[in-house]
Amino acid sequence: MTPMPETGAVPSAPTHESFPLEPGALETLHARLAVRAEEEGLLEVSYRTLDSPVGPLLLASTMQGLVRVAFEREGFDAVLETLAARISPRVLAAPQRLDDAAAELEEYFAGRRRAFDLPLDRSLSSGFRAEVQQHLPEIAYGRTLTYREVAELVGRPRAVRAVGTACATNPLPLVVPCHRVLRSDGSLGGYLGGLEAKSILLDLESGGVGAA
C-alpha cells in the first residue's frame, strides 16, 4: 500500500467547485442545442420569457405556431409542466423561435400595434371554448363587448357563463383578446392575468398610455 500523503488544507472530498466552468459556457451550448434541435425537428415546444407592463410573460410555441401566453401569477414552471404533459415533454428554452411573437407584443405594448399577425396553435382548446376564442379577435382594438354580447356573437345567446369560462381558460391571452370582454354592468369581470393587468390593457387600448 502506498502511504497516503498529508494534503494539508486541500479539501479531501472533490466538489464540483474544484472543476470550475467559465461563466456563459452552458448558455452558449444551450443556444447551440436549440438550433440543432430545431434542425432535427425535435423542438416540439419552445419558449422564452418577456418583460411587459403587465409583468413577465411566458411565450411558448409549437412547430405550428404560438400555443401559450402565460402570466407570471400562473407560475411558469407549472405552465411548462402542463405543456409537457399535454403537448410534448420535448420542451426547450429557445428564444429565437419566439422572436416574432416577442416583437409583436413589444409593439403592442408600445401602442404601435393593434392586431397580431402570428401563426397560432390552438390545440390547447377544444369545443365551445375554442369556438368562443376563435371569435374574440373580431372585437377590435380599443373596443369591448360584454360576455352576453360575445355569447350572441357566437350564436349561443344563453351560454353567457360558458363564454366566461372560455375567456378564463384562454391559452393565448393578449394575442386572443379576452381582456376586451366585460360584465354587462361595465365591471371588469375576471382575468387570468389579474384585474390590474386587464385594466392596464384596456387603458393602453383607449390611448391612455404608451403611445410611443
Place this chain on the structure above:
Amino acid sequence: MTMREPFEQAVQRHGETVLRVCRAVLGPGPDAEDAWSETFLAALRSWPGLDEGTNVEAWLVRVAHRKAIDVTRGRARRALPVGDLPERESVLGNPGERSREVWSAVAALPERQRLAIAYHHLGGLPHAETAEIIGGSAVSVRRAAADGMKTLRRAYAAEAETDGEPR
C-alpha cells in the same frame, strides 16, 4: 409512466455535470462541446419514451460516455476536408485562469485516472458502474480515481505555495 417533465429541466439540472464529464474525458475544447451537444440531442430524442423513474443524471452520463466514444472515433476521420462546418466560437474563448489550469491538469492525467474521475467523481456513477464503462474492476476504478485526485490535489498544493512566495 413515461417522462412528462419538460426537457429543459434536465438541461438546467444536469448540463454542467455532463459538460464536466465530457471535458474530463475529451479535454477542454471543441470535442467536449460536441459530445455535450450530441448527448443532449440524443437525450431530447429519447426523452418522451424514458421511464419516469429514471435517474436522469446517471442516464445522461451513460449517453455522454457513448457520445464521447463517437467523438473520439470521429477524430481519426477529422483529417478529411469537411465542406460545411457550422460557424461557431468555442465556449472556451476566454476561460478563467483557474478553469484553464484545472482542466489542463485533468487532461494531463493518465487515461484511466481521467476516466475514473470523469464518470465516478464528476458523473456520480458508482465504482462498479464506472468499471462496466471503462473496464477493470470496481476496486481498480476506486484506486484510479483516488490516484488521479491525489495528483490533482498535489498540483494545487504546489501551485498555492509557489503563488505565495516571491520569485
